[in-house]
Amino acid sequence: MTWLGALTLLLFVGVMVLTLLRKINMPVQTVLVITTLVILALGAAHRAVFDGLPAVLAMPNEAMGWIILHPITALLAGLFMAGALQISGGFEAFKVLIMALQRVPIIGLAGTLVILIQVPMIASLPCGRIIAAALLPLLFAFSAEGGMNVLTRTQMIVLIGAFSRNAFGSCGPSPIGGVGQIGEGFLGAHFDAAAAGMLRAPQAFALMLGTAVTALFLKFITQRLYPDDVTLRDRIADTEMAGRKVEPPKATLVGYASLVIFVFALLASVFELFGKLPVQTVLAGAAVLIVIISRAGIRDLMAGIILLPVAAMIAGFLAAGALAATGGFDALGVVLSALSKFPLLGVAGMLAIFVQIQTILPLSCSRILTAALVPVLYQFGPAGFNFITWDQLAIAMAAYIINATTSCGPSPLGGGGMMGEGQMRAESGYIKGAYVFTSMAVMAPLAALYMRFANLGLFRSQSEMFYPSASDMLQLALYAAVVVVATIVGTLFIGRKASISIASGQRWQRVGFLALGAFAGAVLSFSLYGLAGLEIMQGAVGGALAALVISLMVPSRLTPAPREAKS
Amino acid sequence: MQTVVWITSVALLALWLAAELYRMRAGSEATVLGAVNGDDPAYAIIGCRVRLRLDAEAGEQPQEIEADALDCETCAGCLMPGDRVRVIRSSRGWHVSARATQRKQR
Secondary structure, three states, rough: OOOOHHHHHHHHHHHHHHOOOOOOOOOOHHHHHHHHHHHHHHHHHHHHHHOOOOHHHHHHHHHHOOHHOOOOOOOHHHHHHHHHHHHHHHHHHHHEEEEEEEEOOOHHHHHHHHHHHHHHHHHHHOHHHHHHHHHHHHHOOOOOOOOOOOOHHHHHHHHHHHHHHHHHHOOOOOOOOOOOOHHHHHHHOOHHHHHHHHHHEEEEHHHHHHHHHHHHHHHHHHHHHOOOOOOOOOOOOHHHOOOOOOOOOOOOHHHHHHHHHHHHHHHHHHHOOOOOOHHHHHHHHHHHHHHHOOOHHHHHHHHHHHHHHHHHHHHHHHHHHHHHHHHHHHHHHHHHHHHHHHOOOOOHHHHHOOOOOHHHOOOOHHHHHHHHHHHHHHOOOOOOOOOOHHHHHHHHHHHHHHHHHHHOOOOOOOOOHHHHHHHOOOOOOOOHHHHHHHHHHHHHHHHHHHHHHHHHHOOOOOOOOOOOOHHHHHHHHHHHHHHHHHHHHHHHHHHHEEEEOOOOOOHHHHHHHHHHHHHHHHHHHHHHOOOHHHHHHHHHHHHHHHHHHHHHHOOOOOOOOOOOOOO | HHHHHHHHHHHHHHHHHHHHHHHHHOOOEOOOOOOOOOOOOOOOOOEEEEEEOOOOOOOOOOOOEEOOOHHHHHOOOOEEEEEEEEEEEOOOEEEEEEEEEOOOOO
């Protein structure tokens, strides 16, 4: 490890922590680009002194070489498509269809709400904010304030909170520029068909079950720990509602047509209906078609596209490039190697901490750190430090990516979850405990289990490919059930303590985080090493350490900012 | 096939660049008043629609509008009443442009 690498790594981590603590009050992308430039300047000065001018001139190429174009353009195509859907009224058409679902007897209101909560994952758009912005107002309509007055305050909190959890994790498994594609790109070095979606199913599986546990956490713990921090009204008497009428959503023919085009394009991308035509081309073509049929102007198009995720991703890649060019990743590797030599942790414990790193440092878009840190995780495999095999790398990657991709939800830096909090009229930080708990204790271990038992054989070359056996699937079902049941029991137990007093609830919440964090670390190690006692113990220690840091970041009180801003 | 990939990639990157530049330069200045459906919170606006007062054009009265603030998260946090932002108008209404041009002291 050179002193330069240590310095640039320290600079990067320091700046990220300061941004998270709001000591640096600038857009995180801008902070990252400035940090990148400073790191590159330091690197250039170092090379100028020790290696000469040719080494300095090679630096920009080395840094830019880390920008992987495929996930960026896939994300652009996905956002272009989403923008086109907004313009054409496609989301309005979707709302009409959702409302119509209620009238199907076998589904009813309860079934419709459950489907609504999982809709973001089903739609799998490249950024959860797109579908959240489109559907949160529809969810709000079910409340007394929203006009329909069919759900109680608790039901609204659970509905909006669980929906947002699902939305702000749905960018991971998205086949159209999802966060998971960054990991799949690296796994492609060994697994020939990784780019076809190797990380998609583990993420979807974990997100689906994690969403359900989030709902329980919100109902039994969050509501009791922060009883006065939601101003949403409870359901009111029907007599009070007399005279109030809610405008039902309306859609145009163009809206329905654009929705059909979107679904077709999504299916064509996932199932390669047009052969090896890249997903970007299919989506861009479909989006252009939607723009044409909706007769949208250029101004509509410019206003309809979300920009943040792309800028975040590019900034993350740039920072990763600068760190790589100056030896920052080598330094991180040395630090993590040293950590793995600590007997209580070992490689298993170190990995149990590493997969939780983005829940510890939640930024406004998970792509920033994913682009910077997935290369580090890759280095743990046979291509770098050789700590783990390719199969183990895939398992760790599955756990890392779902944990990372859900990290924008609880981010205090304008994270997606704030949209949900805004919609349920809650103070900032209301949903944080529920979101970080499920990312840490449910989703990461479930994704690892899924990868180990159901996915590892599917994405190899034709000659090496194999399907999971019935025994594998049974084991997956059994171990996943153990994880889910353990977290449900833990949630209900903490909820019971929280019903006694808030202080007791907070105390037991921390204990619950530690216990289930350790359990999650142990499950991750089991997925990686099988029934190896030492590694499972090390994973539990690493998981508990990560859980300790995560639990300390959950606010004990949601204090609003002073009502009078300082001038 | 490689040509198709490159054409698509270049077109998409050009579109993103155009949208970024458009959001930076086009539109009008406005001041954030509060959240739509909210009760004028003094803390950060965390909804996705905001009320704004559009700067008056020469000889006109300031106008109050509602806008989507989908990209408000780019302000390293959220919008606060008093923040100055740029807004753009499309056929689907007003939208807060990507960044706050001037943030009220927190």
